[in-house]
Amino acid sequence: MTAPPIEIHDLTVSYDQKPVLWNIDVEIPEGALVGIIGPNGAGKSTLLKACMGLLDLSSGWVKIYGDPIEQQRKTVGYIPQREEIDWDFPITVRDLVLMGRYGHLGLLRRPGAEDRKIADEALEQVGMTAFADRQIANLSGGQQQRIFLARALAQESRVYLMDEPFAGVDATTEKTIVKLLEQMRSENGTLLVVHHDLQTASEYFDHLLLLNRRMVAFGPTEEVFTEELLRKTYGGHLTVLSQAGEAIRQSKSGKK
Amino acid sequence: MSFAELTGEFFLSLLGQGDAAQATINAILGACLAGLTCGALGSFIILRRMSLFADMLGHAVLPGVAVGFILAGSKSTPALLLGSLAAGLLAAALTRAITSYSPIKDDASLGITLSLFYAIGIWLLSWITRAGPELSSQSSGLNHYLFGNPAIIQTVDLVFLVSAAVVVLALLRLFFKELTASIFDPAFTVSIGLSPRIFDGLLLVLLTLVIVVSLKILGVILVAALLVIPPATAYLLTDRLGRMIALSAFLGALSGFGGVYLDFVFGIGVGPAIVCLAFLWLMTAFLASPHHGVLGRYLLQKKLELKTLRENLLTSAWRIGERGGELTAIPIGELASERGEEPSATRVLARRMNGSGWGRFEKDLLVLNSAGQERACALMRGHRLWEIFLQREASLAPDHVHAGAEEIEHFLDSETLLELEALLDNPETDPHGKTIPPGHSKGRTP
Numbered sequence A: 001m002t003a004p005p006i007e008i009h010d011l012t013v014s015y016d017q018k019p020v021l022w023n024i025d026v027e028i029p030e031g032a033l034v035g036i037i038g039p040n041g042a043g044k045s046t047l048l049k050a051c052m053g054l055l056d057l058s059s060g061w062v063k064i065y066g067d068p069i070e071q072q073r074k075t076v077g078y079i080p081q082r083e084e085i086d087w088d089f090p091i092t093v094r095d096l097v098l099m100g101r102y103g104h105l106g107l108l109r110r111p112g113a114e115d116r117k118i119a120d121e122a123l124e125q126v127g128m129t130a131f132a133d134r135q136i137a138n139l140s141g142g143q144q145q146r147i148f149l150a151r152a153l154a155q156e157s158r159v160y161l162m163d164e165p166f167a168g169v170d171a172t173t174e175k176t177i178v179k180l181l182e183q184m185r186s187e188n189g190t191l192l193v194v195h196h197d198l199q200t201a202s203e204y205f206d207h208l209l210l211l212n213r214r215m216v217a218f219g220p221t222e223e224v225f226t227e228e229l230l231r232k233t234y235g236g237h238l239t240v241l242s243q244a245g246e247a248i249r250q251s252k253s254g255k256k
Numbered sequence B: 001m002s003f004a005e006l007t008g009e010f011f012l013s014l015l016g017q018g019d020a021a022q023a024t025i026n027a028i029l030g031a032c033l034a035g036l037t038c039g040a041l042g043s044f045i046i047l048r049r050m051s052l053f054a055d056m057l058g059h060a061v062l063p064g065v066a067v068g069f070i071l072a073g074s075k076s077t078p079a080l081l082l083g084s085l086a087a088g089l090l091a092a093a094l095t096r097a098i099t100s101y102s103p104i105k106d107d108a109s110l111g112i113t114l115s116l117f118y119a120i121g122i123w124l125l126s127w128i129t130r131a132g133p134e135l136s137s138q139s140s141g142l143n144h145y146l147f148g149n150p151a152i153i154q155t156v157d158l159v160f161l162v163s164a165a166v167v168v169l170a171l172l173r174l175f176f177k178e179l180t181a182s183i184f185d186p187a188f189t190v191s192i193g194l195s196p197r198i199f200d201g202l203l204l205v206l207l208t209l210v211i212v213v214s215l216k217i218l219g220v221i222l223v224a225a226l227l228v229i230p231p232a233t234a235y236l237l238t239d240r241l242g243r244m245i246a247l248s249a250f251l252g253a254l255s256g257f258g259g260v261y262l263d264f265v266f267g268i269g270v271g272p273a274i275v276c277l278a279f280l281w282l283m284t285a286f287l288a289s290p291h292h293g294v295l296g297r298y299l300l301q302k303k304l305e306l307k308t309l310r311e312n313l314l315t316s317a318w319r320i321g322e323r324g325g326e327l328t329a330i331p332i333g334e335l336a337s338e339r340g341e342e343p344s345a346t347r348v349l350a351r352r353m354n355g356s357g358w359g360r361f362e363k364d365l366l367v368l369n370s371a372g373q374e375r376a377c378a379l380m381r382g383h384r385l386w387e388i389f390l391q392r393e394a395s396l397a398p399d400h401v402h403a404g405a406e407e408i409e410h411f412l413d414s415e416t417l418l419e420l421e422a423l424l425d426n427p428e429t430d431p432h433g434k435t436i437p438p439g440h441s442k443g444r445t446p
Helices: A046-053 A094-106 A113-123 A142-153 A171-185 A198-204 A227-234 A238-252 B003-015 B019-045 B052-061 B062-072 B077-101 B106-130 B131-137 B156-174 B176-183 B186-191 B196-222 B225-237 B241-266 B270-288 B294-322 B332-339 B343-351 B369-393 B400-409 B415-421
Strands: A006-015 A018-028 A034-037 A060-062 A075-077 A159-163 A190-194 A207-212 A214-218 B329-331 B359-362 B365-368
Touching: A006 A046, A018 A060, A018 A207, A018 A214, A034 A046, A034 A171, A034 A198, A046 A190, A075 B186, A094 A113, A094 A142, A094 A171, A094 B176, A094 B186, A113 A142, A142 A171, A171 A190, A198 A238, A207 A227, A214 A227, A214 B359, A214 B365, B003 B019, B019 B052, B019 B156, B019 B176, B019 B196, B019 B225, B019 B241, B019 B270, B052 B062, B052 B077, B052 B106, B052 B196, B052 B225, B062 B077, B062 B106, B062 B196, B077 B106, B077 B156, B077 B196, B156 B176, B156 B196, B176 B186, B176 B196, B186 B196, B196 B225, B196 B270, B225 B241, B225 B270, B241 B270, B270 B294, B294 B332, B294 B343, B294 B365, B294 B369, B294 B400, B329 B332, B332 B343, B332 B365, B343 B359, B365 B369, B369 B400, B369 B415
Parallel strands: A034 A190, A034 A207, A075 A159, A159 A190
Antiparallel strands: A006 A018, A006 A060, A207 A214, B329 B365, B359 B365
């Protein structure tokens, strides 16, 4: 039996000695398109960062196809939240996407024609070819998100971790991203996506991970997207609960 | 000697022989090399936001110079360089320790380390002058490390400068993509298995190296300037990192050369001359840069204002035309009353139609050609479609939609107009009952 794409065991992460994630245990199956949902401060971004080895773990481990993340760098692509970027940096769209190839190049080697081709194909897939030579600042929010997706595609990973790819994105870009995610899954990719909107969560993802500092549930969307489990996840967040209730009603009435 | 004579002498010495000429040549070489190296490395430094850190390091190496001198008993360049290097690394470590082990933030920490090391350096220098004759006799000229003095550059200093330049440029070239990634996106860099910390460390070591070999040119006080000003200038002039580095290196070298020249002719001190010259380029870029320059943006603004003014005349003319007036040649008086202003004011505006390609002011008439009429038509169409859009989609009352449409009509291009028409199901009248002028199959982009 082969190792699962992502296996998280007894994971605990702390900031300043206060735990923000408790004893997370989960196995993500191959080819799953997983949405991580939970209230603000639930530790969703933290979970992704912990998987990527960007944070120290107080306990537990994360394995990618049975190996620690350090040995599987080429297999995992990470798309962080957009705010942390310096948009005035003197880099063009194409150069940013080309960065996705750095993992394959290793130290000292410079990107070659093949790498440029892969980068251009990735740009094509997200519909940003016309912008290839622009500096990154002169782009809309949705366009910026797409080029980071293109970078992830250029990495040719098998596992993708995405932190709120739909945040602040226009409708066209949202459709593009959803199509892209499904395409990546059909090419045997496994995707773990932090998402903020309950309504669309039940539509976009085939699995859901309900998180509120501890894992409340993980499984196929139909099984896990229930009022009871959502109540447990969102606790006292009442407006969200009614949102959730509405979302469930709609999905049950066959909107999916 | 006059300015011209001095200039002549300066350039002659580039070809000349003898100690004086050699000293000038050395100064020029030293300044250019320092400028080039600082400029190249400085590009990474300002992008990494280490500029103030560079300033701190520049000051912090002073005690290293003093200690090197004390231990070596002479102004041996290798000794002073080693001492400076050690002091620089120590200062960096202290700065980091302060922020890591206390709530004190980066800026305060830099201020602390800078002041401390600089003070110790000054103290040691004055101690040296009062120390026993063996030391103090050798010590004259240590002051040059404070303010810089390229006049005392010797061959051995040039050797170090060239070596440093070669090492720095080679390493920057070698690790270009890793440095870029770790500065731009540290999280991504970690995710591909590289450590941004290591490349920060690389920058730190290169920075200390460059500062140390440039000390004699600019002195402790100003050495950070070439690490900041030329790169900042280049930053304003280009959007690509490779070009920014090349441009910054060039500007640094140019400032170096120019500074030596200015000192030769006016005697103002090489360090300050280099820095002021570098700032001059920065000011030029600040004003004139096509993308970011103040002047460029001002001119763009003026262009936009003129276009808006002319287009407003066109729409006024169109309205007159709708009521049965002649569109090709409109009397100013009629135009003025349509616009609700004095004819004299309208005359001033109408004159500005000259040179627009849409018409001109002639014999107290606003004369519009076919291009101008077409543009007026498109503007009116845009205006009225937008009014409908606001009314339907934004639920604005009919008497609220005019002002918004008035502003946006200048910016609706033919593509957007087609989209609007499709969205609104090709309406024929606007909220005020006015006809919407027909569009053209080949739209004209403004």
